Amino acid sequence: MEPQVIEGDGVRLRPYRDGDAADVAAACADPLIQRFLDGLPSPYTEAHARWWLTEGDPATWARGGAAYAVVDPGTDRLLGAVGLDRVVAPRDQAEIGYWVAPWARRRGVAAAATRALTAYAFAAGFARLELLTRPENTASQRVALAAGYRHEGVRRSAGRTATDRTATVGPATDGPATDGSSSDGGGRHDLIAWVRLADDPADPTPRLLPDLPAGGLTDGVVTLRPTGPDDVDVMYRLHTLPEVVANRVPPAPPSRADIARRCRLAESNWLIGAGADLLVVDTATGEVGGGLALRYDEPATGQAMLGASMLPEWRGRGLLTRGVRLLADWAFDVAGIARLWAGTRPENVSAQWVLEKAGFRPEGVQVGRLPGPDGVRVDSAVYGLLPEMISRPPAT
Numbered sequence: 121m122e123p124q125v126i127e128g129d130g131v132r133l134r135p136y137r138d139g140d141a142a143d144v145a146a147a148c149a150d151p152l153i154q155r156f157l158d159g160l161p162s163p164y165t166e167a168h169a170r171w172w173l174t175e176g177d178p179a180t181w182a183r184g185g186a187a188y189a190v191v192d193p194g195t196d197r198l199l200g201a202v203g204l205d206r207v208v209a210p211r212d213q214a215e216i217g218y219w220v221a222p223w224a225r226r227r228g229v230a231a232a233a234t235r236a237l238t239a240y241a242f243a244a245g246f247a248r249l250e251l252l253t254r255p256e257n258t259a260s261q262r263v264a265l266a267a268g269y270r271h272e273g274v275r276r277s278a279g280r281t282a283t284d285r286t287a288t289v290g291p292a293t294d295g296p297a298t299d300g301s302s303s304d305g306g307g308r309h310d311l312i313a314w315v316r317l318a319d320d321p322a323d324p325t326p327r328l329l330p331d332l333p334a335g336g337l338t339d340g341v342v343t344l345r346p347t348g349p350d351d352v353d354v355m356y357r358l359h360t361l362p363e364v365v366a367n368r369v370p371p372a373p374p375s376r377a378d379i380a381r382r383c384r385l386a387e388s389n390w391l392i393g394a395g396a397d398l399l400v401v402d403t404a405t406g407e408v409g410g411g412l413a414l415r416y417d418e419p420a421t422g423q424a425m426l427g428a429s430m431l432p433e434w435r436g437r438g439l440l441t442r443g444v445r446l447l448a449d450w451a452f453d454v455a456g457i458a459r460l461w462a463g464t465r466p467e468n469v470s471a472q473w474v475l476e477k478a479g480f481r482p483e484g485v486q487v488g489r490l491p492g493p494d495g496v497r498v499d500s501a502v503y504g505l506l507p508e509m510i511s512r513p514p515a516t
């Protein structure tokens with residue numbers, strides 16, 4: 121590909137100019153860009169920006185990639201960067217990456233630039249573009265969805281966090297430095313792969329599970345909010361309770377690292393429609409009392425599974441039942457889910473009580489459904505809920 125000027129929706133992609141050095145330097149010193157673009161020098165100075173303009177950028181073009189400044193079409197001021205790199209010519213494949221300067225965020229710059237370069241790359245003959253994000257970089261995952269990329273999976277430990285940050289200033293996504301001059305020595309991290317094919321629709325990728333309203337779901341007594349990376353302590357406590365462990369598959373306590381990973385991936389799992397992890401919060405105090413999880417296990421039939429747990433000191437106050445009702449209302453009315461189901465151990469009467477209070481009906485016992493301790497199989501009592509079955513407390 122040859123450098124061009126590419127017009128996007130409210131943005132222009134053009135080759136870099138010498139005059140961009142100060143803006144590149146200011147943007148690449150930004151903490152968010154430093155956090156999510158591996159291999160950037162730290163601290164990032166104008167000398168690094170000049171290196172990019174004179175060496176990094178031409179080298180990207182020379183190896184078959186593309187490096188564009190994203191600018192305001194009216195003022196020509198630099199807003200961000202977008203590029204292609206890691207070209208696999210025999211597969212007509214490349215990786216797209218971007219950053220947006222702090223002064224231009226949250227107004228569609230990344231999505232517009234990604235859409236524009238994607239269309240241009242497909243017209244130039246690429247068949248498949250990959251976009252790799254860190255699990256916790258959900259802003260970038262939202263960009264991927266907005267630009268029509270689809271989730272393909274987690275590439276375990278595919279990224280490298282270079283500690284000797286001496287070189288690249290590329291528009292690359294998270295990943296190892298591309299010029300070979302950064303030494304390893306840092307940790308490795310997972311990368312989530314988002315992919316668009318040349319014949320995929322250009323529209324934003326539809327989502328199975330929409331976002332919750334700002335502030336979460338509340339009935340004035342309990343509030344449900346999404347689980348996030350800062351919730352490891354309470355999630356670890358909840359999921360290592362013996363009665364919660366008994367329902368895990370396999371029935372063994374998770375490690376703290378397992379829980380940290382679950383919290384780190386929670387928003388991403390929501391974005392891809394795999395499930396919604398929520399915390400049940402006391403609306404008055406903001407304290408977390410328990411958790412609810414919705415696994416969208418059968419989107420084709422509109423069926424999702426509900427899991428629930430409450431810390432012992434929060435039990436017996438009807439808070440979980442309120443939470444289940446709130447989540448069920450959202451699942452049916454907003455997410456368009458047709459049926460919820462839940463499975464409990466047959467002896468877990470308190471869980472069954474909560475389900476029945478919210479309107480779930482027992483459907484039967486699946487014999488030997490789950491792996492139990494010491495190699496035995498354990499039964500599962502199955503419950504189902506349709507929208508018209510939700511039971512509500514009488515109005516006072």
Ligand SMILES: CC(C)(COP(=O)(O)OP(=O)(O)OC[C@H]1O[C@@H](n2cnc3c(N)ncnc32)[C@H](O)[C@@H]1OP(=O)(O)O)[C@@H](O)C(=O)NCCC(=O)NCCS
Nearest residue numbers: 153156219220225226227228229230231259260262266293
């Ligand atoms: C990720 C980044 C490029 C987003 O740039 P941006 O121009 O602000 O993104 P856009 O305005 O195009 O937003 C696209 C979507 O993401 C959402 N979004 C962007 N930033 C967000 C944030 N911080 N929190 C939640 N949502 C966010 C927008 O609401 C929009 O969603 P919508 O399509 O549902 O409306 C920018 O935050 C950035 O430079 N981050 C550091 C570098 C980086 O992560 N690069 C990508 C590496 S994979």
